[in-house]
Amino acid sequence: MTRPEERHGLRLLGHSRLNGYGDGMQVLREGDALYVGHFGPSGMGTSILDVSDVTDPRVVRQWEAPPGSHTHKVQVADGLLLVNHEQFRGGKNFSAGMAVYDLADPFDPKQIGWFDSTGKGVHRIVYTGGRYAYMSAIPDRFEDRIWVIVDLDDPTRPVEVGRWWWPGQRDDEEPTWPEGKRYAAHHALIDGDRAYLGYNDAGMVILDISDVTSPQVVSKLTWDPVGDTHTCLPLPGRDLLVVTDEEVHDQVAAGPHYVRVVDISDDRNPEVIAVVPPPEGDYATRGLRFGPHNTHENRPGSYRSAEVVFVTYFNAGLRVYDLADPADPVELAHYLPPLPEGQPDLQINDVFVADDGLIYITDRWADGVYILEPEPELRARMEEARL
Numbered sequence: 001m002t003r004p005e006e007r008h009g010l011r012l013l014g015h016s017r018l019n020g021y022g023d024g025m026q027v028l029r030e031g032d033a034l035y036v037g038h039f040g041p042s043g044m045g046t047s048i049l050d051v052s053d054v055t056d057p058r059v060v061r062q063w064e065a066p067p068g069s070h071t072h073k074v075q076v077a078d079g080l081l082l083v084n085h086e087q088f089r090g091g092k093n094f095s096a097g098m099a100v101y102d103l104a105d106p107f108d109p110k111q112i113g114w115f116d117s118t119g120k121g122v123h124r125i126v127y128t129g130g131r132y133a134y135m136s137a138i139p140d141r142f143e144d145r146i147w148v149i150v151d152l153d154d155p156t157r158p159v160e161v162g163r164w165w166w167p168g169q170r171d172d173e174e175p176t177w178p179e180g181k182r183y184a185a186h187h188a189l190i191d192g193d194r195a196y197l198g199y200n201d202a203g204m205v206i207l208d209i210s211d212v213t214s215p216q217v218v219s220k221l222t223w224d225p226v227g228d229t230h231t232c233l234p235l236p237g238r239d240l241l242v243v244t245d246e247e248v249h250d251q252v253a254a255g256p257h258y259v260r261v262v263d264i265s266d267d268r269n270p271e272v273i274a275v276v277p278p279p280e281g282d283y284a285t286r287g288l289r290f291g292p293h294n295t296h297e298n299r300p301g302s303y304r305s306a307e308v309v310f311v312t313y314f315n316a317g318l319r320v321y322d323l324a325d326p327a328d329p330v331e332l333a334h335y336l337p338p339l340p341e342g343q344p345d346l347q348i349n350d351v352f353v354a355d356d357g358l359i360y361i362t363d364r365w366a367d368g369v370y371i372l373e374p375e376p377e378l379r380a381r382m383e384e385a386r387l
Helices: 376-384
Strands: 006-008 010-016 024-030 033-038 044-050 058-064 074-077 080-087 097-102 110-116 121-126 132-138 146-151 159-164 188-191 194-198 204-208 216-221 229-235 240-245 259-263 271-276 308-312 318-322 330-336 348-353 359-363 368-374
Touching: 006 010, 010 330, 024 074, 024 348, 024 359, 024 368, 033 074, 033 080, 080 132, 097 121, 121 188, 188 229, 194 240, 240 308, 308 348, 330 368, 330 376, 368 376
Parallel strands: none
Antiparallel strands: 006 330, 010 368, 024 033, 033 044, 044 058, 074 080, 080 097, 080 121, 097 110, 121 132, 132 146, 146 159, 188 194, 194 204, 194 229, 204 216, 229 240, 240 259, 259 271, 308 318, 318 330, 348 359, 359 368
């Protein structure tokens, strides 16, 4: 190892390099099965691990991504596994859409359905059960991602029922954003009839989805500096969002990106009330990306809190924050694994916190999946703040 582990409040329980295909992206646990989507450079698509013994996670099943594609996102609910298919790095003859698998055997999914997105494919899916899946995609007639709602009433035949895009994105429209900026959907988290949508350089969009066939804008919010807005996480019962602006460049090439707290008590006039202090240290001068990315998304069946928030920070690892006072966020804990020999830096990509409080994170570069345990002080705070 070229750099030792860095940690506070968390300790490592288990680790898998995913049979040498360590470019882990989205991660979810359901029962004893852990589902991992792969970034793409390794050629692997999806991995399933048995984590009944969290100290010894075992790869049970893997399948490759289709040629020219990556399948880096996974969603599991209601006995279904949803996997995106998207063009990867200009690949030819790529696959574009979403595969639907039956999980009668959670370690041996069987594909039962396919959604053809057209265009360049599906980027990210949000599905927590029920009838509708929500996703970003680049369909025909669009050069970048828009937001799409798909009906899974018959999971063997998913059907698009609604979509929303920023005016100017379709090929018969004039762009309505500043030159050099990118206005594109990332994903939206849902709370009741509201969708909270990150829209890259546009910031955040709140949509009314009481009619899924016709999403309507409630409000838009931007800030300075804004860039690559990724996740807009509602904190249940608090009229607050935690919003991450993803760092998409190495070594903060485009300036720092932040995590913000947004007051949505009047969702027609949302307001930034705090910027979460970034990690202290020399991360900005280390290799690869330093900045926010994903959050643990408070999925049903997982650990849920409106005060304790988990954020991946690429080469600064996993960061855990206390938002008891939303105007004064406090870091509770962090974890960064040892840096493997030959790897330029770690790129901690995604985080999932199971109902038992164990934490699963992925490294998108090459080092796979880590399983973490909160130490007693953090465990006590997590239990106190549990919904």
